[in-house]
């Protein structure tokens with residue numbers, strides 16, 4: 001199942017929106033944090049986990065989803081939220097802690113919830129899995145269409161919730177697809193040092209589902225493999241586990257010195273940055289010109305700028321609003 | 329007499345030093361946790377250990393808290409002395425069975441014939457917009473459950489002495505360290521937590537509170553960040569002509585009720601400060617203990633604790649919800665005299 005030209009352009013554009021968004025957040029995050037780096041300061045305080053390099057995992061999967069499908073994600077959620085169609089203005093405002101944010105500033109960057117497009121995430125490792133299985137179960141029980149996709153990092157595949165959740169989905173043949181974004185690092189601990197098998201996708205046999213490993217951080221390959229898995233889930237064929245080789249081009253979080261990375265690793269990853277590779281592909285396949293590229297980049301940039309401006313211009317909530325929304 | 333040179337350390341360095349001292353003298357002591365090896369711990373409290381002791385005794389784990397905390401229970405009962413780190417206390421949700429049903433209860437189940445000499449160290453606290461899954465203290469959640477000691481230092485001197493005492497203790501000890509007191513610049517730094525720390529090994533006994541400031545008009549009781557808020561409030565109250573005594577509990581289990589009761593007998597007024605949630609918590613426990621002891625009070629006791637809400641991300645809401653010196657001063661000024 002090859003993507004159409006239109007789908008490829010959609011993927012490229014959303015990779016660009018995601019990258020521009022992260023680059024902008026990165027800059028603004030550093031405002032007020034120098035000379036002394038203190039997480040509490042600046043317009044965007046707290047932890048910040050950027051998704052640079054992992055955009056193919058977002059677009060290759062979400063190209064197959066509509067708003068009614070469910071996605072659960074992790075502490076590094078921006079790229080997938082963008083590809084899933086989360087309201088970018090409200091997400092940016094949330095990251096700034098503004099009243100116009102998705103939760104009015106209560107959740108922040110690790111707690112992005114947009115029920116309009118069925119997107120949610122959690123900062124606790126492995127906790128994307130149960131909720132996706134449960135949402136898939138709910139669709140089956142309500143006889144409603146839609147599949148669920150749970151994303152996790154390769155580090156999360158060593159968490160109990162992963163194994164329990166996959167078994168549950170396997171034994172009940174739930175319409176859910178598990179996507180592991182394998183960036184080969186869990187903070188400072190490498191996949192090799194933490195994982196007893198080379199590929200987490202091999203673990204699928206233990207849970208009675210197919211397992212696939214996708215090399216090369218390639219949005220097109222991801223589109224093809226995931227497309228089949230999602231179709232199978234839609235057709236009642238049960239869950240699939242897919243592990244995607246991807247790259248973490250940034251630190252684990254902003255402020256990470258990354259001394260644990262082997263020399264040259266990052267430079268090597270920059271050389272296979274998926275965004276210029278996608279641009280080259282579009283040029284080769286469809287004669288996508290430099291002018292076309294400039295136009296799509298300008299469009300992506302404008303979307304990001306508008307969202308960031310909205311966030312900047314929005315008001316902070318009143319402090320006492322902290323007491324609201326615990327119960328509704 | 330020889331002059332003792334001042335050697336100011338952060339809590340992070342004091343903890344690492346304490347662990348190193350015990351690892352040098354007792355080869356049963358080892359450390360496990362996420363990013364505690366080469367990285368030296370996200371909060372710096374294992375820095376240098378990997379270099380000195382190597383990967384065999386300073387073990388980076390997979391992100392598998394149930395497995396490695398459960399493993400610590402097994403290793404501890406088999407003659408080892410594990411120190412394990414739960415990176416943020418908020419993560420106890422994924423592994424609590426190993427902690428409260430096994431670590432804390434196995435000795436009792438075995439009629440005292442099995443010991444579990446391990447330390448579970450874990451970070452607490454907010455104030456830097458890390459939101460509701462990375463900012464909690466949950467002091468009472470741990471202290472409520474029998475079978476584990478629960479301690480939490482407010483300065484580097486206590487941190488070193490309490491860590492050494494925790495490692496040497498024959499029982500499981502939960503050692504909580506507050507992120508804002510850790511002395512990691514990126515989390516802000518409470519300067520009063522950085523104090524002189526002697527080079528040699530010493531113990532600060534677990535279960536013994538400290539009167540960190542003497543006073544006669546009101547007793548302010550706190551732990552970790554609450555102690556520093558209390559000290560700052562005491563300085564403000566002094567300007568008002570009020571003499572406040574500040575008690576650092578240092579340990580939630582065992583709880584040194586006597587020191588608190590003695591202090592309130594003297595002052596007749598009590599304010600309890602806690603960054604943990606308001607209801608069913610340490611603040612209520614301290615007030616109940618004083619009231620049960622029949623201490624004559626001049627005013628109704630007050631508490632300054634975290635409201636019963638998940639910790640919000642956005643700065644205005646979070647800062648508003650946190651305990652502060654101003655809230656303590658205002659609690660004093662609005663105390664209902666009896």
Ligand SMILES: Cc1ncc(C[n+]2csc(CCOP(=O)(O)OP(=O)(O)O)c2C)c(N)n1
Pocket residue numbers: 075076123124125126152153154155156157183185186187248252362391393415419422
């Ligand atoms: C249960 C739990 N344990 C530990 C953490 C701390 N932590 C946050 S991100 C992270 C690494 C996660 O690695 P991975 O799953 O590969 O995701 P990545 O960061 O690479 O996107 C860890 C250990 C957490 N949030 N939750």
Ligand SMILES: [Mg+2]
Pocket residue numbers: 153154155181182183184185186187
């Ligand atoms: Mg990873």
